[in-house]
Amino acid sequence: MQHVEKHPILSVESLRKVYGAGAGAVEAIGNLDFTVARNELICIVGPSGAGKTTFLRCLSGLLAPTSGQVVLEGKKVEGPPEGMAVVLQEYSRSLYPWMTVYDNVELPLKAKGLPAGERRTAVTEALGAVGLSSSTKAYPWQLSGGMQQRVAIARAIAYRPKILVMDEPFAAVDAQTRAELEDLVRDLWQRLGVTVLFVTHDIDESVYLGQRVLVLSSAPTFIMEEVRIGLPDERDQLSTRALPEFARLRTQVYELIQQAKLVTYRTERPVAGEAVSHSV
Amino acid sequence: MKTGKLSAWLFVTLAVPAVILALWTLLAELTESLYWPSPLAIARVFPKAWLDGRMTEDVLPSLVRLALGYLCALAIGIAVGLVVGSVRRLRLAVEPVFEFFRAIPPPVLVPIMMLIAGIGDGMKISVIAFGCVWPILINTVEGVRGIDGVQIDTARSYSLRRRQRLLNVTIPSAAPKIFVGARQSLAIGLIMMVISEMFAASNGLGYNIVQFQRLFQLKEMWSGIILLGIIGVAANAIFKLVEKRCLRWYLGMQSQER
Ligand SMILES: Nc1ncnc2c1ncn2[C@@H]1O[C@H](COP(=O)(O)OP(=O)(O)O)[C@@H](O)[C@H]1O
Numbered sequence A: 001m002q003h004v005e006k007h008p009i010l011s012v013e014s015l016r017k018v019y020g021a022g023a024g025a026v027e028a029i030g031n032l033d034f035t036v037a038r039n040e041l042i043c044i045v046g047p048s049g050a051g052k053t054t055f056l057r058c059l060s061g062l063l064a065p066t067s068g069q070v071v072l073e074g075k076k077v078e079g080p081p082e083g084m085a086v087v088l089q090e091y092s093r094s095l096y097p098w099m100t101v102y103d104n105v106e107l108p109l110k111a112k113g114l115p116a117g118e119r120r121t122a123v124t125e126a127l128g129a130v131g132l133s134s135s136t137k138a139y140p141w142q143l144s145g146g147m148q149q150r151v152a153i154a155r156a157i158a159y160r161p162k163i164l165v166m167d168e169p170f171a172a173v174d175a176q177t178r179a180e181l182e183d184l185v186r187d188l189w190q191r192l193g194v195t196v197l198f199v200t201h202d203i204d205e206s207v208y209l210g211q212r213v214l215v216l217s218s219a220p221t222f223i224m225e226e227v228r229i230g231l232p233d234e235r236d237q238l239s240t241r242a243l244p245e246f247a248r249l250r251t252q253v254y255e256l257i258q259q260a261k262l263v264t265y266r267t268e269r270p271v272a273g274e275a276v277s278h279s280v
Numbered sequence B: 001m002k003t004g005k006l007s008a009w010l011f012v013t014l015a016v017p018a019v020i021l022a023l024w025t026l027l028a029e030l031t032e033s034l035y036w037p038s039p040l041a042i043a044r045v046f047p048k049a050w051l052d053g054r055m056t057e058d059v060l061p062s063l064v065r066l067a068l069g070y071l072c073a074l075a076i077g078i079a080v081g082l083v084v085g086s087v088r089r090l091r092l093a094v095e096p097v098f099e100f101f102r103a104i105p106p107p108v109l110v111p112i113m114m115l116i117a118g119i120g121d122g123m124k125i126s127v128i129a130f131g132c133v134w135p136i137l138i139n140t141v142e143g144v145r146g147i148d149g150v151q152i153d154t155a156r157s158y159s160l161r162r163r164q165r166l167l168n169v170t171i172p173s174a175a176p177k178i179f180v181g182a183r184q185s186l187a188i189g190l191i192m193m194v195i196s197e198m199f200a201a202s203n204g205l206g207y208n209i210v211q212f213q214r215l216f217q218l219k220e221m222w223s224g225i226i227l228l229g230i231i232g233v234a235a236n237a238i239f240k241l242v243e244k245r246c247l248r249w250y251l252g253m254q255s256q257e258r
């Protein structure tokens, strides 16, 4: 089932995360094991509460896993890695309200130590790419939800990450904006040659965006299935979604998610005294 | 239209003070009480009481001590507050102590500080600073503690350096709370300025008000009280100006939410 790349940019190895200890412990991630190839656009889809955010926090070095590890470009992730940019699920709270749009995008570049001239170019380009050239002096709270999301994306791409990680980024915007932002992500991915890991609970979105979709079970999470998306690279909201292959794939993922809700999983390395079992 | 609005605003703000002044004048003129001189009489003694040298020899030293004490309290309160607010264990350990110190009415410290620091400017500045520091400190701690976890995660995920995190995230995020504390402290500072001069001093606003009272120069005494009021209003206006500049984003965001 696992698709193993020769030179993966990212490999997730037997990752497990349990919140708390004792009777109140919550096993969010049972066992995750997969790799991502360079320049891949991979979608991770799972029911809400599956542990997607938990996984991303482990991946991005914000949270220490209980066991297992994440390796990015050959280096074990132990804190926030340099070459990664994360767009958090709560994007509007992730923008600093005391800074203008421009300053928000620029701040991480200062941390990176980029000289002023390069910073200006990078910020201007990134804001242009997401269609916000005219809002650079606005404050985030003066913008609509969709525009705030664009700022968060601009901040991420201005950072020039090797890998861009997004957590349900379009869950809170309207359908029209969502379609635009989906196309923006694919466009940026193709133009910038960046690896994208896109987490969503939306089945159609995962099929439309991804080259590969990982379907997660409900918590404690493991990978139910890996679905290759054989759609053409040039995608379009109307024609791609009308393809019979699109319909087949979304049905496949849908059925997997339905199953995912029923499956409970016991980790391979159980707590003492607990039997290993898979039950459906 | 515009002048109409302005005059309406002037009328609303000035109406009540005007009525109070008129009533006061009327009562004072009718009763001719020694203790309640009329505003006109007070205004008449004002220039001689304050503008003939006392501005530079008394009012200015008072204001300098207030400014120094207040600025010390700001620097110490914010610096310590930032540290305590960022370290959970430290905060839990020292917060009750802060609350205790805040609960002590600061004027009682004057006699003690006189023993420790004498009766010079140092004592007065220390007393002002000591009275002002607690609200600033406690509110800074509160502000730092209340920073949105998502904002911290963002700073971490982009590997902001300690200095950048402090200047661009922690301080701005805590700023609205810091200003709440600073505003409370400003009122305390004014009180401490006067009280420290009433106990032991050879100059200052508070010293002069007590002197006038002892010499039974009640009109002059009243003029000093009114001068204090004016200073208080002016200090508040300056504070508001600074706040408006520093918290423009916060005030804008709030008016947006409404
Ligand atoms: N900080 C936490 N402490 C304890 N349990 C948590 C914490 N964060 C998430 N969980 C639990 O872990 C599970 C997965 O949550 P999450 O990763 O947010 O899922 P998703 O992002 O897929 O909706 C949920 O059951 C949730 O209640």
Ligand SMILES: [Mg+2]
Binding pocket: A052, A053, A054, A089, A168
């Ligand atoms: Mg989530």
